[in-house]
Amino acid sequence: MKKIAFIGAGNMARAIIIGLVNSGVAAKDIMVANPSSEKRIQLANEFGVQQTDDNTKAGEFADIIVLSVKPHFICDVCQQLSKAINIDNKLFVSVAAGTTVAQIQQALNAQAPVVRVMPNTPSQLGLGMSGMYASVEVNNEQKAASDKLMSAVGKIIWLDTEEKINDVIAVAGSAPAYFFLFMEAMEKQAQVLGFTPEESRMLVQQTALGAAQMVEHNNVAISTLRENVTSKGGTTFAALEQFREDGIEKMVSNAMNAAIARAEEMAKES
Numbered sequence: 001m002k003k004i005a006f007i008g009a010g011n012m013a014r015a016i017i018i019g020l021v022n023s024g025v026a027a028k029d030i031m032v033a034n035p036s037s038e039k040r041i042q043l044a045n046e047f048g049v050q051q052t053d054d055n056t057k058a059g060e061f062a063d064i065i066v067l068s069v070k071p072h073f074i075c076d077v078c079q080q081l082s083k084a085i086n087i088d089n090k091l092f093v094s095v096a097a098g099t100t101v102a103q104i105q106q107a108l109n110a111q112a113p114v115v116r117v118m119p120n121t122p123s124q125l126g127l128g129m130s131g132m133y134a135s136v137e138v139n140n141e142q143k144a145a146s147d148k149l150m151s152a153v154g155k156i157i158w159l160d161t162e163e164k165i166n167d168v169i170a171v172a173g174s175a176p177a178y179f180f181l182f183m184e185a186m187e188k189q190a191q192v193l194g195f196t197p198e199e200s201r202m203l204v205q206q207t208a209l210g211a212a213q214m215v216e217h218n219n220v221a222i223s224t225l226r227e228n229v230t231s232k233g234g235t236t237f238a239a240l241e242q243f244r245e246d247g248i249e250k251m252v253s254n255a256m257n258a259a260i261a262r263a264e265e266m267a268k269e270s
Helices: 011-022 037-047 055-061 071-084 101-108 121-125 140-151 164-173 175-192 197-217 222-228 235-245 248-269
Strands: 004-007 030-033 050-052 064-067 091-094 114-118 128-134 154-158
Touching: 004 011, 004 055, 011 030, 011 037, 011 121, 011 140, 030 037, 030 055, 037 050, 050 055, 055 071, 064 071, 064 140, 071 101, 091 101, 091 140, 101 114, 114 140, 114 164, 121 128, 128 140, 128 164, 140 154, 164 175, 164 248, 175 197, 197 222, 235 248
Parallel strands: 004 030, 004 064, 030 050, 064 091, 091 114, 128 154
Antiparallel strands: 114 128
């Protein structure tokens, strides 16, 4: 693996670093840069990676620069790096929503190779789902390196167009929160039914975990799994009919389209 620098030490950077170290990447080949010391020193102490408060130092060190700062800082960081170091042959990997390849390249003042990644928070457990798009400047070796980078924290799909990143946001990037909201509603109703908070949490989380595992371990359509637990006229049937009556499919469609629309707005605001 080539040398990797993380600009930013937030949750996603931490998740990827954990995945890389656990997959056998040498800690000495990883550097994290962050202005405040607490997070970067914690990462250095826990995993043995190098750390600095100097983005320039991190950029000079690395072959792959992972931009893991908040979207509104991306362009400032790129401008800083392009003015301070030679960025030739360096690959830039952005995990920020709403900042396009063109905006990153403009800030770098170069047609640099850029891979945009839309990960999600289960990456923190190595169970992430990431959509990835490579600019035309990315060569095969760089694509393979970025593939390995994100495969360390879960599954990936490569996208043919950059616009599909916004669709991945709707289907995977934002989607853990959809499930959390649904689980939260179930947990509240379980308590209404008289279960303790602890019992309600266990009932909901174990059921959700089991359902996800059944999807993963059974090579059949999700609709078939649903049908297999739904006896016509039974309790599950009654619940699902109520969901349909209340318009769950339209609700989900509207929510996902709202996520895509907001992602498009964010790109214009950058």
